Amino acid sequence: MTDEQTEVLRKRAEFEGRSMQQLVLHAIDYYIEHVTDDELTDTLAEKGAQRFADLLRRLGE
Numbered sequence: 001m002t003d004e005q006t007e008v009l010r011k012r013a014e015f016e017g018r019s020m021q022q023l024v025l026h027a028i029d030y031y032i033e034h035v036t037d038d039e040l041t042d043t044l045a046e047k048g049a050q051r052f053a054d055l056l057r058r059l060g061e
Helices: 003-016 020-051 053-060
Strands: none
Touching: 003 020, 020 053
8 A cells, every 4th residue: 555545544544433454354345245246237237138139139129
């Protein structure tokens, strides 16, 4: 991390009454949860597009 990032994190942790480590761990958990959700959404969208390709094509005409 840059010095600037560390300072912003330190100030935020102080403001929230949490440790810098707690904030970082929360950010990692949040990122992992949302990346997994995005991957699932992409997979479901691709399956739906394949499954309904003919219908989607006809609706577009």
